[in-house]
Amino acid sequence: MSSNKKYWKSVGELDQSNSEALETLKQKEFVEEIPVDEFLGNDDTMESSSTTRRDFLKYVGFSTAAATLAACEGPVVKSIPYVVKPQEIVPGVANYYATTIANGFDFASVLVKTREGRPIKIENNDLANSGANARVNASVLDLYDNLRLKAPKKDGKTITWDAFDAAIKAELNKYKTAADGTLSSKAIVLLTQTFASPSTNKLIAEFKATYGNVRHVVYDAVSQSAALDAYQQMYGERALANYDFSKADTIVSVGADFLGDWQGGGFDSGYAKGRVPKKGKMSRHIQFESNMTLSGANADKRVPLTPTQQKIALAKIYAKVMGTSVGGQLPANVDKAVNATVAEIIKAGSKAVVVSGIQDVDAQLLVLAINTKISSKAFDVTSPIKTRQGNDAAVAELITDMKAGKVGALIMSGVNPMYTLANNADFKAGLEKTVSVSFSMKDDETASISNYVAAAPHYLESWGDVELTKGNYGLMQPAIRPLFDTRQFQDALLLWNDNSTSYHDYIKSNWKTNILATASWGTALHDGVYNTRPFASVAIIDEDVLAAQSAIANAAASKLSKASVEGMELSLYTKTGMGDGQQANNPWLQEFPDPLTRTTWDNYLTVSAADAEALGLENYNVADGGLNGNYVNLTVNGTTLKNVPALIQPGQAKGSVGLSFGYGRKLGLKTEMQTGVNAYTLYNNFKDVQAVKIEKTNGVHEFACIQLQNTLMGRGDIIRETTLEVFNTKDKEYWNPIPKVSLNHQETPVTSPDVDLWESFDRSVGHHFNLSIDLNACTGCGACVVACHAENNVPVVGKEEMRKSRDMHWLRIDRYYSSEETFAGDDHKKESMSGLWGDKGSLGGFGEMENPSENPQVAFQPIMCQHCNHAPCETVCPVAATSHGRQGQNHMAYNRCVGTRYCANNCPYKVRRFNWFLYAENDEFDFHMNDDLGRMVINPDVTVRSRGVMEKCSMCIQMTQKTILDAKRDGKVVEPNAFKTACSAACSSGAMTFGDVNDNKNDIAALKDDNRAYHLLESVGTKPNVVYQVKVRNTTES
């Protein structure tokens, strides 16, 4: 039986009402007439055309062939030499200049590496007291920011400097003191960053003298005003006490992240010196804090407590050190910790030091009093820190005056109050009543609403001087001619003062008359630093002053001990990677993983696990491994910050939450860089602690967190730890054993040649490089990560790729939390597991161990390619693209790599990185490598990798080769400790030591055979050339 199947072409056919249209559709394939006739229908033109079909095909064929042939030719490369070559430049040879960064938040004396006149890297200046942090290392990329202001503007329109000068001069003259001596009713206000510059101060004083009614208001976005006020009250000078932690045996910090940005930072090198056990001794560090900070992570003992509790704890410490008592209630365990701490301070005496980051004048007074009382050797008030000068009261007064119309002209430099002020609405209202001039590198939130915007140069294009600490100076000199039509604030001041000298000459003459005395200007400029006052511990102050001080401090203590708060407390902090947010358009910093949360491209609310549970907040990993979290709304004093992602932070004090500054900017940034939320909106009255109301909202946030495993799972072999007591009393075999394997049923050390599959090459002749990483000295600051980025042209991949774990960092700093109270507890728990189920079962046990403890121990471990002498990656490469050099480096020939990724799979350290995409000159990755300006930062000695090849740490072979080649060229033996890698050179804490182990004069030769030395995953038998030093904790409880 046949069936009459009917096939429908569309559902429309069921509807008979438009059958006519359907019928036409059936007949015609194309609904609309194809306009063939237009070009074929006209017979006349067709016939008159001389081109036949055959000719046409001939032409097509010929042009295709011609194009193919033309494409075969190599590109013509042009070389354009100088017309007149500057004498100091030799193409291909780098020049170094000493300069100083002073952007209002970061102050450091650095060296700038330039190639053919382009600054390409920031390095540490060994003559300076402190090193460059991650942000300073990344600052060179800000120079090549394509969104920089390129010329001055008036009301949003580009004008010339001549027009700008004329207009400003006219405005200023309106408020100039009249000829008869009457002051103008409206003031001229200079609202600036902290310059800490003697020459700028002199200039501003001259400006005041010229115009009369002039006020200078210094504004730090992240205020240290309370500490400054306290210091001023005690010592009569607006500065911050200086500390040298290498001189302290006991370090007590109450809420001071002194390894972060506390008091401008730069304390880590001193701290690290005291942390390396020498002659059985190392410093002991006790940290009281609410957010988990770098300092807390490095502490021997960390006590989590809310900001209010910190105040009470500090008051109690003060009282007990002074031998008095104050009220105030603390939880029993905290009270016990406070008592124990006081006992340790008293025992250490002058070798103890107490610091605090509580932004409260009373708290800061107490700290000064305690350190004076114990005459701490680590405490210095003779050369205090000058790099924070901001005055909250003056800023608040300025805003009131602006709104009252008392300010005629407001000239801003290095500040962005529209972004950094919580009451920016008030500021805006005031700004509308004045003539505003903004010196800015970006068309940022403030510049975009200012009447006049002066394009300011980067510090690498500017002259300047900085008084870092009293009597210790840094000089800033340009390393490149201004890229754009910019002018620095000081040059403008000179012009307004009718002074025709350049700022360069001005500094020079000021230094010659006021600073240098008999010293040479040339030497100072060459060195970049000029130090007249060495660190001096506190002088004994006479009894009367001491009595007066303690009276003030006693009052402060009783006030402080009464501190109380309702509900949750929000601690606002600065992230290691972003600081105050002025470098937000820097892709290196956006992609820099936070040392603690390991999260990139974001800021977030850090919540303790207990509070998160109470609020119903969750963090969980999705199928692709990415970390997701909930959003919350934060309400502080009536202001609500919406959709803040919440991240559960182990170690966060219960009852407190943390949020970092620096994010949530919108103007002057590429779209990709507009990340996070603006915490400044909650920064009421410049108080970094605020009472906050938290409510969960809808939506799921996708974090770009690059370390998803938080704990070591009891694998103490990876980060070896011991306590100082064990280290001092037991044999190396006890706390740093070499793994054993079985050979003929005998325990044989894995390092023995008998158990080795491979025959080793003779590496005793020539150079053999090793890198030592001291886990005691490493603070996790991440300067090495950015230095590696800059040196090796590591690409930026963006948030989406980071979330997929496709980060390209050659050097990462793994951070681990303990699951029990300590890592030793983890090891013990793993050891005592038996069976699968039950109390001690491994199934449940390992599940528990994935979760960090409430107040965990933290360990940092920098990991790069381990350059194994018996490298597993080398043997599996089908094209021999990765091979071993005699000098110990594992080479990677990019041009040979075909991208099988076998090597990455066979690497036990997960240090190989695959180029999933072309990251340079690709619009999909619109970061610095996608524009001509940003590419100027590329190191010409290192290949820019293309898509589909593997890359990894090369142990900076371009740097070791450079040292060798220079020695050969000069016919000299390589100097001791001359070999450096980018990371070891950037490490100001001395954790990384690099060198040639075949030369005993190098530090590394001894470090390699140190008792603390061990190799990562030694039992695998890879024989790495990177050696770690066992972490020793100064704790009694092991």
Next chain:
Amino acid sequence: MKESYQNSENNSTKDMKQVIHRKLGLKKLFLGLFFISALFSFSQEGDATAGKALFNSNCAACHKLDKKMTGPALRNVESRLAEEQGLDREWLYAWVKNSSAVIKSGDAYGNKIYAEYNKSAMTAFPQLSNADIDNILAYTAAEAPKKSEATVTPTQSGASNNTSGGVSNTILLLALVVLFGLLAAGLFMVNKTLRRFADEKGIVIEEKEKGKSLWKAFVQNQFLILVTAIFFLLASGYFVYGYLMQVGVDQGYQPVQPIHFSHKIHAGDNKIDCKYCHSSARVSKTSGIPSLNVCMNCHKSISEYNGETTAEYNKDFYDKQIEELYKAVGWDDANQAYTGVTKPVEWVRIHNLPDFAYFNHSQHVSVAGVECQTCHGPVQDMEIVEQFAPLTMGWCINCHRDTGLKIKGNDYYKKIHDQLTAKYGDLNKITVAQMGGLECGKCHY
């Protein structure tokens, strides 16, 4: 590879020397004739030949005969001064020996000249005797050479050069052809005679039976076909491989440059050391294209070409190139001053290593003492520079395998050499490869 190259280098230097020798000979003859005629036409005392030497060593830095430079043109200076200014030879003696004294004395013409030439006084030459000055004046009084004569000489020498090489080859070949012809004829004759003998003796020469044709036999023999197929496949594989290996190798690349800079004139004829201009080759990884101020070290005083020329590259052509240089660097030759308007020269780069290969000139030039010509070829003979070496990795490596380190006098190597000799006994040669010169990471990072 290397040996054959060295031969060619030797040949080329020999050739070069010959050419120069011949040229000098002709020039001397020409000059001699010229001066004899000059002596007849001017009955002045002084030796123009000695004068020329003196002029070149003392005056040429600032003066030319026919062209204003730092100082005025000096052709017929004596007669000109005598006619126009009424100054005699005594005045010239005084001026040359100490011009500033003449200016100080208030001499009218002296001051006029001083003002005209940017108030830069002429260097005093107290070491020149009156006789010396007479000689120089004799030289300046010589008549300008006629252009036509100058161009003829080199073409002649070029022509004679070409023929000398060709003749011997042809003769050799002809002799060979004749020899082979005689041999063939001899064989034919022998064969013919033998056959005749055989006929006479009645011996029947067996004719081979006509079997299958060779072609058919071949087609039916599968083994042969297989072998041939394999052979053709291998052969074509070899050629395809050879062709593909040529991709990206620009040996012989000879682009047209914006200024026709002749290395032959600079490095060859004038024997300027390569590293005088490419100075960064000593210290840097790049040899550097010299900046234009380096050119001007010489070309401030050399504004025209007076050397050997050919029909294609004549004096006008070269002079135009110097003008191009002046335009680029912003030099106003007439006023002897920089205008400040520059136009950097966009040279076409000839030697392009890919980005992933690291090459350091200073290591090869300063440390190893490798001659520039080893890699760049006989640049001193190149009118237009071309890429001489293939610049392939195999080419680099072959050299690294053979070349010994230059250990002597280098303290860096001394230590390693001592260590190695302590270990392996006396080593007479350590090659670059033995020092790790073949490791990937030494050139790729």
